[in-house]
Amino acid sequence: MHAITNSFSREITQHFDAYFKEYNLATSYVELMLLVQKHDDITQKQLSGMMNLAPSTITRFIQKLKKSGLVEKSKSGRIATIRLTKKADAVVGDMQKSYNKAVQDLEEKLGKKFVHTTEQLLQHGTSVLTQQ
Numbered sequence: 001m002h003a004i005t006n007s008f009s010r011e012i013t014q015h016f017d018a019y020f021k022e023y024n025l026a027t028s029y030v031e032l033m034l035l036v037q038k039h040d041d042i043t044q045k046q047l048s049g050m051m052n053l054a055p056s057t058i059t060r061f062i063q064k065l066k067k068s069g070l071v072e073k074s075k076s077g078r079i080a081t082i083r084l085t086k087k088a089d090a091v092v093g094d095m096q097k098s099y100n101k102a103v104q105d106l107e108e109k110l111g112k113k114f115v116h117t118t119e120q121l122l123q124h125g126t127s128v129l130t131q132q
Contacts, residue, residue, distance in 0.1 A: 012106075019102040023095065027102075028053075030095050032061050033084065036071060037092050041081040052126065 016027040023030065028051070035050055036042055044062065048055045062082060065071040070088040074081050084092060107115045 015106055016099075016102045019098040020095070023091065027099075029061055029065060030099060032058070033065065033070060033088060033092055034096060034099065036082050036084050037088075037096075041074075041083055044080050044082065047082065052130075 013027065020027060020030050032047060032051065035047060039046070044055060044058050047053075048058045051058070053061075062071060062073060065088075066073060069085055071082050072085055074083070103115075110118075
């Protein structure tokens with residue numbers, strides 16, 4: 001089970017990453033930027049929860065995106081909020097189109113019902129396993 005799940009995950013990652021080569025960003029970075037666009041001044045903790053990633057991973061992603069001039073970080077006490085820069089505003093719409101195209105192409109390859117059902121099963125499994 002573990003080996004086939006890893007193999008499927010790698011194939012999905014490669015599929016999505018191919019759509020973001022021009023930005024020199026992996027899909028997870030693009031997904032983070034899309035969440036920041038959707039939720040103005042989102043906190044690192046919120047991003048961590050929404051992406052189901054460790055806070056240290058989110059910190060690493062944000063550091064890379066800051067270095068690239070794509071996000072800004074503001075602190076108020078212990079709360080750090082993230083927002084897109086003007087540079088990111090110029091490309092995030094195209095990133096969303098690329099993301100949508102990646103989903104559409106995946107649905108054409110695997111079937112829309114398969115993609116939807118697999119997504120639901122993975123969400124359910126993740127939810128059950130994280131409650132333990």
